[in-house]
Amino acid sequence: MENNYYPFVNLPLPYDYSALEPYIDAKTMMLHHDRHLQSYINNLNELLSENPRLQRLSLEQLCRLDTGRLPYELKTGIKNNAGGVYNHRLYFESLRKPTGTGPVGMLARAIEGQFGDVKRLFDELKKAGMSVFGSGYAWLVSERGRLGIMTTKNQDNPIGIERGLCPVLTLDVWEHAYYLKHYNLRGDYIDDWWQVIDWDRANSNYAECFK
Numbered sequence: 220m221e222n223n224y225y226p227f228v229n230l231p232l233p234y235d236y237s238a239l240e241p242y243i244d245a246k247t248m249m250l251h252h253d254r255h256l257q258s259y260i261n262n263l264n265e266l267l268s269e270n271p272r273l274q275r276l277s278l279e280q281l282c283r284l285d286t287g288r289l290p291y292e293l294k295t296g297i298k299n300n301a302g303g304v305y306n307h308r309l310y311f312e313s314l315r316k317p318t319g320t321g322p323v324g325m326l327a328r329a330i331e332g333q334f335g336d337v338k339r340l341f342d343e344l345k346k347a348g349m350s351v352f353g354s355g356y357a358w359l360v361s362e363r364g365r366l367g368i369m370t371t372k373n374q375d376n377p378i379g380i381e382r383g384l385c386p387v388l389t390l391d392v393w394e395h396a397y398y399l400k401h402y403n404l405r406g407d408y409i410d411d412w413w414q415v416i417d418w419d420r421a422n423s424n425y426a427e428c429f430k
Contacts, residue, residue: 238315255307310391314412324422354372361428
């Protein structure tokens with residue numbers, strides 16, 4: 220990820236707001252990126268401006284930070300806002316204008332070996348996304364090359380939970396990711412999200428897990 224250190228900035232989307240139509244609408248993309256993500260960035264920068272010793276840490280290091288010795292307010296703020304920046308960046312960077320293509324490269328072979336086929340992967344990711352109570356994420360992760368699916372609540376993420384977990388894809392199931400278009404029909408949103416995955420980027424994310 221670019222701009223990986225304080226002060227963080229909201230990187231522009233790698234596509235137009237309307238690029239994911241008709242699956243994800245332009246207004247949702249604008250609000251999600253320009254307001255929700257921007258709020259996490261602003262909050263994180265404010266926290267770090269008051270704590271210079273934390274400014275040298277990368278975004279990933281902030282997500283992994285052992286906050287046990289920090290004051291409660293700072294511990295909660297770092298966890299929620301660093302996670303909010305990391306999770307949203309991965310989500311937006313893993314989408315693209317629909318092309319009708321599927322998994323590629325090393326990731327395609329790993330999916331076939333782990334799940335049997337892409338349809339089974341989708342079914343498992345959708346099941347995970349639907350199981351999240353309230354707000355959170357479903358993830359496709361790699362652990363030493365082996366793919367797995369997990370969920371997190373709020374702005375938690377795999378790298379902050381266990382070392383060795385490497386995110387490949389994330390599905391944002393906070394209501395602000397889909398409510399303007401899909402209302403309360405989370406399953407319909409997940410179906411549409413599947414149509415706009417950038418599989419080249421997901422393959423690159425998977426390859427990074429081996430470095």
